[in-house]
Amino acid sequence: MATAFSLAHYTLFSLRTSSLFLHRRRNAFNHFSVPFSSSSSLSTTDKRKWRRPVVSILELGGVKIAKDDVVRDDPTNNVPDTIFSKLGMQLHRRNQHPIGILKNAIYEYFDTNFSSKFDKFDDLCPLVSVKQNFDDVLVPADHVSRSYNDTYYVDSQTVLRCHTSAHQAELLREGHTHFLVTGDVYRRDSIDSTHYPVFHQMEGFRVFSPDEWEPSGLDATSYAAEDLKKCLEGLARHLFEGDIVKFGKQLKYVHHFEYLGYEFNVKENWLEVLGCGVTEQEILRRNGRPDNVAWAFGLGLERLAMVLFDIPDIRLFWSNDERFISQFCSGQLGIKFKPFSKYPPCYKDMSFWINESFTENNLCEVIRGVAGDLVEEVSLIDNFTNKKGMTSHCYRIAYRSMERSLTDEEINDLQWNVREQVQNKLNLVLDETFLASQNV
Ligand code: DAH
Numbered sequence: 001m002a003t004a005f006s007l008a009h010y011t012l013f014s015l016r017t018s019s020l021f022l023h024r025r026r027n028a029f030n031h032f033s034v035p036f037s038s039s040s041s042l043s044t045t046d047k048r049k050w051r052r053p054v055v056s057i058l059e060l061g062g063v064k065i066a067k068d069d070v071v072r073d074d075p076t077n078n079v080p081d082t083i084f085s086k087l088g089m090q091l092h093r094r095n096q097h098p099i100g101i102l103k104n105a106i107y108e109y110f111d112t113n114f115s116s117k118f119d120k121f122d123d124l125c126p127l128v129s130v131k132q133n134f135d136d137v138l139v140p141a142d143h144v145s146r147s148y149n150d151t152y153y154v155d156s157q158t159v160l161r162c163h164t165s166a167h168q169a170e171l172l173r174e175g176h177t178h179f180l181v182t183g184d185v186y187r188r189d190s191i192d193s194t195h196y197p198v199f200h201q202m203e204g205f206r207v208f209s210p211d212e213w214e215p216s217g218l219d220a221t222s223y224a225a226e227d228l229k230k231c232l233e234g235l236a237r238h239l240f241e242g243d244i245v246k247f248g249k250q251l252k253y254v255h256h257f258e259y260l261g262y263e264f265n266v267k268e269n270w271l272e273v274l275g276c277g278v279t280e281q282e283i284l285r286r287n288g289r290p291d292n293v294a295w296a297f298g299l300g301l302e303r304l305a306m307v308l309f310d311i312p313d314i315r316l317f318w319s320n321d322e323r324f325i326s327q328f329c330s331g332q333l334g335i336k337f338k339p340f341s342k343y344p345p346c347y348k349d350m351s352f353w354i355n356e357s358f359t360e361n362n363l364c365e366v367i368r369g370v371a372g373d374l375v376e377e378v379s380l381i382d383n384f385t386n387k388k389g390m391t392s393h394c395y396r397i398a399y400r401s402m403e404r405s406l407t408d409e410e411i412n413d414l415q416w417n418v419r420e421q422v423q424n425k426l427n428l429v430l431d432e433t434f435l436a437s438q439n440v
Helices: 044-050 098-113 164-173 210-216 220-239 244-250 281-286 301-309 314-318 360-374 408-426 432-436
Strands: 057-060 063-066 119-121 127-129 153-155 158-160 178-186 198-208 251-255 260-266 269-279 293-300 346-353 375-385 391-399
Touching: 098 178, 098 198, 098 220, 098 301, 119 164, 158 178, 164 178, 164 198, 164 281, 164 293, 198 220, 198 301, 210 220, 220 269, 220 293, 269 281, 269 301, 281 293, 293 301, 301 314, 346 408, 360 375, 360 391, 360 408, 391 408
Parallel strands: 119 178
Antiparallel strands: 057 063, 127 158, 153 158, 178 198, 198 293, 251 260, 260 269, 269 293, 346 391, 375 391
16 A cells, blocks of 8 residues: 655646545446447457356466355355356456456556566466455555455455455565556445446556665655656556547546545546555565665556446446457457447335344345346435334345346346345345335
8 A cells, every 4th residue: 555645736636535445435427328330350269268158166376266265155255156256257368358458558558668667467366365465555454445344255364355456565575676467356345337346456566766766856755756646647648549638637636545546537427446656665664675665556447448448337347248349359449339238227126124234235245146237236215213213224226237128027036036135144124014115
């Protein structure tokens, strides 16, 4: 992680505060509708490769992982099957997938501007220790992100990494001074068009030695901060093809209470895409670089790709639908996604009395477990406490497929299953009076 540092006023960006990790906040994201074009640029072999079946033994970054290693019926484990099925998909390593195209475009920027000095890693195993994920990057012992509600634990000492920062310390110890780490990261979260429990990040890390900052007359921290700012502005220009007007309109610098970040503007809503800062000296000290200074950033690739490719819903990145995947081409950042369907969402409400262990993330996981990617959004629409002090929540679930129209029967089945699981898995009592007024 990084110490927050203050910056002089910056014309393109404005400031505001937020939480430690990216991807925690809810943001509305508008849908675009443009007619479908059926251009296809993939060979048959490529298409076949993309349909890999879910296997039960995976090899990730040289580590063999069986399903039983990750999903276990044990109170210290909260990884559902749906999450296991995402391990090994490695969207960021597919050159024709928007996430892979974006990764390669960022690589190109760093290779060109830093004479290929940045070492690149995109196959590090997403199973990491609690120490790597939290302690090594100085996440406080009582930080909310460590909770079972926010992070997927394989056992009490092992997690699915919730950020690529989990690899900072080991890479520093191995002697790397300039590096980019791309990978899938996992977070328990709410459901809407910009949140998905698996997404991709790219970590950037650069170490400076005294002979770099001393001649500048700046102190080490200011030097690193200036360099980081220049590097990220250059990256944004590279991705937005130097279109400064568009860039200025879409990007602002924000000052979070623990780090700095960038947000993108999507139709008047600001979307957080990047956390960054000058690294805590303690991280460098612990990992063999006491006399250096460094900057780091963690970039959320889906959100950036949503802006760059006009992709309206984060679920689409996981689609195998030919009409989605055939629209993108290796090396082409400029392509705009043309929606091929716009089926109306179907809304179902459910109401229940909450108990002290209820959390929205647990509810969302149950709903995703039943409906998978057919659930588009889950939102709290009513919340009241009766005279006895019991609190009832009413949630609205939006079901919509990105690929086809759903039948009433199918949606009613999903909703009944959700209701059952909410009672069985979360031990919640449904508010039947409310249900009586609903047409399910
Ligand atoms: N790991 C942070 C996140 O997932 C992003 C980040 C990376 C913040 C590096 C920083 C940093 O301050 O130095 O949101």
